[in-house]
Amino acid sequence: MRVRNVMVGALVLAAGAVASIGLGAGQAAAGAPFVQLDQGRVGMQLSHDETASLADGPVPAVVSMFVPLSRMGAGLQPDTTIYRDDSGGVHASLRQVMAEAADHPDGTVTIYVNLPGTKGGRVLDIYQRWNR
Structure with missing residues (x-):
């Protein structure tokens, strides 16, 4: 029973966090939260405009106040300019990962x-995506 309550509470908290990220992207946020129960996460795919807006706003700094970089993961594009150490550790802030995607004409991020x-x-994973 306790495990179930923790799981439900965590899902509600995570859904709220993803929703607040989407709201931070602006009034016309097209990103819709989705749940991947089999992977134990909720996520949101942001459009290019949402990615750029979020990268330019206060949300990355606020999230970083509550979630340390050591508890964030980043899936970077192969042609990223962000530094990765020999063991694959990413050395960038949440804002830098978002801003790099936003700098590409079709760049987006998915946040989990x-x-x-x-x-x-x-606690948080972010994946970059762009073609050009």
């Missing part, structure tokens, strides 16, 4: 909030 105890202790 992970349930506690999943994904190696990461």
